[in-house]
Amino acid sequence: MSMIHTTDLTKRFKDLTAVDNLDLTIEKGEIFGLLGPNGAGKTTTVLMLTTVIKPSSGTAVVGGYDVRENPNDVRKLIGICFQEPKILWVSTPLDVLNWHAKVCGLSTQERKRRVKQVLEDVNMWDDRGKKVHDLSGGMKKRVEIAKVLIQRPRIAFIDEPTAQIDVVGKHKIWNMIRELRDEGSTIILATNELYEADVLSDRVGIMHKGKMLVCDTPKTLKDSIPGGDIVEIQLEKDVSKKILKDLTSFQEVVDLTVLTPNNIKVYLNKVEEIVPQIMELLVKKGVPVRSINMTEPSLDDVFIHYTGLTIEEAEQKSPSR
């Protein structure tokens, strides 16, 4: 069952098309990673889906409601953690979260319980009375994500959830996002952190220059790169031409390099299926294996494959609004 469906969703800012005819379906209960460099159109997409801004053309149905025709109904279903914390500097974390919980309709008892719980979970309980002005960037971001964790909306939009947050904090927040999904929320995770998208997302959509380039599970995307998996095999004795020929006969093997007479590097797909077959072949041919080292492709490689650029290069080339 789809929770979000967009049709030709487009947003133009004067001469710049920030989101260009986006067609996207997000299923109920999944963590969908919207991946792309800064300026790819992720945040603009999130702002349209959350009814903060209107599309220039096309539309989106969120939780069964059209963002153009029923924005008030859409807003009742969603919660959003913005990329930049949206908090007035004179407020305190406790005030911000209490008010947010009230607006989202939580009962007094439930509100108090959740606010305390989440502030403790994001390590902000001791700083709950400080003015936002006195908080670090990472602390502000924790308050921002705490809004969604307290609200527990049916559809949560989380934009760069761990920007400016330390490594320990990142893992904690990732776990909280997974828990939110396990409790039934559909999560749209906009990020330019490829590793974050990889470890958290059930499916990933890669955006570049306002367009959706490709959309699938992280594994399928990685498998879609020809020769994306790399296996380095060190043998007990030198490898013969016959064995090299046998190895290249596997359909999944894309390329092969002999590093030293007893050390070869194989570029292939579906590593987990092919490596056992390669091992079996080598044993059968009487060539014992000394060591084997496998490297899977990352989403960085996927991004490079589809755009021809690293995410850093893409960010440098992206237009600013």
Added chain:
Amino acid sequence: MLVVERDLRTFLRFKVLIIMRSIWFAAQVAFFGLIASRMVVPQLADIYFEYYVAGVVVMMLYSASVFIGYDIFEEAEHGVFEYLLSLPVSRRELVLGRSIGGGIRSFMLVGPLIAITLLVFGLANPLNFLIALSALFLFAFGVSGMSITIAVTLKSGDRFDIFMGALNALIVRLSTAMYPQAFVQQASLTYAEISRFNPVTFASDMFRWGTGIEKYLTVTPMPLAAILGLVLFFFAFTVVGVTFYEKRLEGGGWQ
């Protein structure tokens, strides 16, 4: 109501601003009012002083109600606007809440000053006072609505500052807050006509009539026109405010 609550809580955090405004009021009354009233004929000095104090209260109510517009720029700068637009609150509720919140908080600022004024000068008729107070609430909500409307229309803090400065100069100076209608008429018939249909004039007339602070220089004994004018002013800017808010912000955020 939650939108109103938020605005009030935010306002109370600006303690320095509240103190500054109170000092401004005290200085206007204690220095400017006392000295300026000595410039009129001696028989009218005390009467003009009372007239002036009532005018300063309304001027302060006006400037405090305008303040919500500056809050909008503060929020736009911190991105809070987008957050508010993403909440499960309709645009209509949001702008009404902010308009009412802006009005109430200006009363929180001016209320104690009104109380002190009444304590010093006395209160002639409690019923009149209640009617006047209700009209002043409408005035404050209307000014807040006007400020929000202008803020979301201009979408620039600098332009808003300049525009509100110019508007303040015109709307307050071309009113009867500081000088009675008869004297405005003597100076210029055009000025008099403009001041007659000015919400600050309506509010000043209502305040003086309702409190009975000054009975000699206020022209209209029962300012029905002022009540009607303030009701219209409130409805106009509440409706216009909602419409502009929806069109200007939902159409593309603050960008």
